[in-house]
Amino acid sequence: MSSESSLFSHRWLPALLLAPMILLILLFFYVPVFQAFYWSFFLEQPFGGGSEFVGFENFQRVLGDPEFWAATGRTVVFMLTASSLAVVVPLMLAIAADRKIGMSYPARNILVWPKGIAGASIGVVFAFIFNPFVGLMAPLNALFPGLWNPGIDGTDAFTTLVAAHVWSGIPFNFVILLAGLRSIPPTMYQAAAMDGAGPWRRIFDVQLPLIMPQLFLTFVLEFTESITSVFALIDTITGGGPGGSTSLLVYKIYVDGFRGFDLSGASTQTAILMVFVLLLAACQFYFLGRRINYER
Amino acid sequence: MVENARSINIAASILLAIGILYIVGPLYLTLSTASQSYEYMLRNGLAWVPGTELFANMGKVIHDTRIPIQMLNSMIVAFSNALATCILSFLSAYAIVYFRIRWAGVAFALILATIMLPLDIRVITTYQVASNIFSPLNAVLDFTGLNSLIETMFGAPVQLELSVLDTHFGLIAPLVAHGTGTFLFRQFFLTLPKDLFKAARMDGAGPIRFLIDILLPLARTSFASLFVLTFLSGWTQYLWPLVGASTPDMQTAVVGLARLVPDADGQVPDFPMIMAGAVLVSLVPLTMIALLQRFLVQGLVLSEK
Numbered sequence: 001m002s003s004e005s006s007l008f009s010h011r012w013l014p015a016l017l018l019a020p021m022i023l024l025i026l027l028f029f030y031v032p033v034f035q036a037f038y039w040s041f042f043l044e045q046p047f048g049g050g051s052e053f054v055g056f057e058n059f060q061r062v063l064g065d066p067e068f069w070a071a072t073g074r075t076v077v078f079m080l081t082a083s084s085l086a087v088v089v090p091l092m093l094a095i096a097a098d099r100k101i102g103m104s105y106p107a108r109n110i111l112v113w114p115k116g117i118a119g120a121s122i123g124v125v126f127a128f129i130f131n132p133f134v135g136l137m138a139p140l141n142a143l144f145p146g147l148w149n150p151g152i153d154g155t156d157a158f159t160t161l162v163a164a165h166v167w168s169g170i171p172f173n174f175v176i177l178l179a180g181l182r183s184i185p186p187t188m189y190q191a192a193a194m195d196g197a198g199p200w201r202r203i204f205d206v207q208l209p210l211i212m213p214q215l216f217l218t219f220v221l222e223f224t225e226s227i228t229s230v231f232a233l234i235d236t237i238t239g240g241g242p243g244g245s246t247s248l249l250v251y252k253i254y255v256d257g258f259r260g261f262d263l264s265g266a267s268t269q270t271a272i273l274m275v276f277v278l279l280l281a282a283c284q285f286y287f288l289g290r291r292i293n294y295e296r
Numbered sequence: 297m298v299e300n301a302r303s304i305n306i307a308a309s310i311l312l313a314i315g316i317l318y319i320v321g322p323l324y325l326t327l328s329t330a331s332q333s334y335e336y337m338l339r340n341g342l343a344w345v346p347g348t349e350l351f352a353n354m355g356k357v358i359h360d361t362r363i364p365i366q367m368l369n370s371m372i373v374a375f376s377n378a379l380a381t382c383i384l385s386f387l388s389a390y391a392i393v394y395f396r397i398r399w400a401g402v403a404f405a406l407i408l409a410t411i412m413l414p415l416d417i418r419v420i421t422t423y424q425v426a427s428n429i430f431s432p433l434n435a436v437l438d439f440t441g442l443n444s445l446i447e448t449m450f451g452a453p454v455q456l457e458l459s460v461l462d463t464h465f466g467l468i469a470p471l472v473a474h475g476t477g478t479f480l481f482r483q484f485f486l487t488l489p490k491d492l493f494k495a496a497r498m499d500g501a502g503p504i505r506f507l508i509d510i511l512l513p514l515a516r517t518s519f520a521s522l523f524v525l526t527f528l529s530g531w532t533q534y535l536w537p538l539v540g541a542s543t544p545d546m547q548t549a550v551v552g553l554a555r556l557v558p559d560a561d562g563q564v565p566d567f568p569m570i571m572a573g574a575v576l577v578s579l580v581p582l583t584m585i586a587l588l589q590r591f592l593v594q595g596l597v598l599s600e601k
Contacts, residue, residue: 007394007395007396008394008395008396008502008503008506009395009396010395010503013391013395013503014391014392014395014397014400015391015397017387017388017390017391018387018388018391018392018403020384020387020388021384021385021387021388021407021473021478022388022403022406022407024384024469024472024473025406025407025410025473025474025475026432027425027429027432027469027473028422028425028426028469028470028473029409029410029413029418029473030406031421031425031432032418032421032422032424032425033413033418033421035421035424035425036418036420036421039421089315092311093311093312093315095308096307096308096309096311096312096315097308097312099301099304099305099308101305101308101309101312102309103308103309103312103313103316104308104312106316107312107315107316109589110316110319110320111315111316111319112585112589112592112593113319113320113323113582113585114319115528115581115585115592115596116528116531116532116578116581116582116584116585117323117532117578117581117582118531118532118533118534118550118577118578118581119532119534120532120534120550120551120553120554121532121550121553121574121577121578122322123554124553124554124556124557124570124574125322125325125326125571125574126322127557128326128329128342128567128570128571129322129325129342131567133341133564134337134338134341134342134564134567135341135342136325136342138341138342139341167318167319167322170315170319171596172596175593175596175597176596176597179597198301199301199304200303200304224412224414225414227417228414228416228417229414229416231416231534231535232534232535232550232554235534235535235538235554236554236557250416250417253419253420254419254420254535254539257419257420257423258420258423258539263420263424266420267420267421270417270418270420270421273417274413274417274418277412277413277417278412278413281412
């Protein structure tokens with residue numbers, strides 16, 4: 001759009017049009033992001049009691065805290081397990097729903113429903129369904145006492161979180177991957193069939209390679225999503241327990257900041273988490289992004 | 297193409313059936329338990345068959361809890377979030393695509409970067425900003441030394457204070473500060489033929505007229521998609537409404553629902569009542585999905601491209 005007549009020229013109108021959005025974003029995005037980094041170098045007193053520059057002391061304190069590393073480790077484990085499941089499960093469903101079979105119409109409709117159910121709502125529901133005394137596992141627990149108790153066993157609690165996360169993540173990833181599959185030209189399948197590739201073979205040789213861009217995108221978004229949106233699930237299903245075994249970083253930041261009033265510690269961890277998320281996205285773009293340029 | 301694809305079709309059908317069961321199962325158990333009495337639940341655990349107590353349990357939620365007013369809050373937050381996002385995103389994308397401005401790329405990058413760091417990550421400091429939205433201005437005045445100048449001239453430095461916590465505006469504004477909508481409209485504008493613009497110019501249409509008479513009608517589907525998407529996202533928010541509103545009457549329904557579960561262990565909570573609450577809270581967004589699914593799916597796909 002460089003030719004003379006293809007754009008409006010106006011002195012203040014574009015600035016006026018952009019102003020509301022930019023102002024909101026400056027105030028509620030850039031200032032908070034900046035402040036998290038700024039505060040990580042200060043010792044903040046709660047309730048506005050003044051602040052004192054402490055250099056890297058906050059970072060030393062946070063990085064020397066075994067709880068921080070435990071929460072980081074759990075965040076990474078959750079990110080790897082929950083987000084790979086939250087991509088692979090919708091991927092299999094999308095490949096199935098892409099076929100012209102009777103089930104694919106209801107599936108395309110129903111698999112989008114979780115989009116309307118808040119993470120916290122499904123958290124409340126899963127907390128009930130997986131309740132050891134009245135839930136799904138109660139009859140089994142009666143037969144084998146202690147088989148399932150997310151209130152005591154950290155692994156059980158973690159599993160419940162993963163199941164709830166995958167449940168909530170299905171709509172977006174399913175829709176994106178299905179859209180990718182449907183945009184593959186039919187001639188590709190015909191050519192593969194001519195070469196003797198059966199329907200199973202075509203999944204791996206035609207469909208998967210051609211939806212790499214969508215697959216890549218869902219992974220990028222899902223990694224961030226699994227780190228942040230898990231808060232609602234933790235708060236409603238496990239409360240970080242038992243014994244801190246499901247206290248992921250995003251939850252620990254909330255507890256430190258809003259219950260412990262440790263603003264400096266919470267800000268420092270926020271800053272570290274932000275850098276982590278940005279690095280993660282950058283890495284994915286660098287390592288994965290290079291390999292997925294298939295011409296359609 | 298004729299070929300034998302029986303085995304894969306059977307496998308696909310089974311897989312989809314399991315997928316549907318996985319999604320619908322928890323929803324069904326929620327509904328069936330919501331329709332049983334507390335005593336039934338104590339005796340039998342979760343309910344596999346629906347009972348007759350659904351409306352009694354819903355009545356309990358409506359009369360004994362703050363869920364009704366919280367649903368009104370959710371409605372206000374979700375609707376305003378959707379409307380404000382649609383309007384502001386449309387205007388900013390319009391400015392970026394159709395005006396000759398040198399800093400268009402910078403403005404777009406500034407807006408788009410918000411997608412990288414979700415609100416849940418920066419909740420601590422967003423809370424601080426919301427507790428006094430003039431704090432950045434005060435800080436700038438302090439930092440540049442303007443405030444000491446003002447102090448010597450007028451006797452006191454500028455220290456403005458306005459908290460948007462516990463207000464609807466405070467619940468909504470941080471949600472609107474997000475780049476997806478601008479991105480979506482920009483992509484849409486770029487797909488429109490340039491001749492459209494040239495023809496409009498030739499007919500003497502100015503920027504405002506072009507916006508209202510040409511772009512607005514063309515963008516109807518994009519508006520609908522973005523509206524559904526942001527409405528659902530506003531309704532299902534949890535962490536921000538949890539900290540942004542401290543009184544039960546300002547909280548949103550999802551937060552209120554989570555608070556129905558008692559913190560202390562011991563007695564088994566009234567799960568049928570809580571499940572009835574979950575049904576009530578999910579009714580509005582699920583109805584929306586049922587009616588406007590086409591736009592939701594389109595919105596999800598568009599926001600990705």
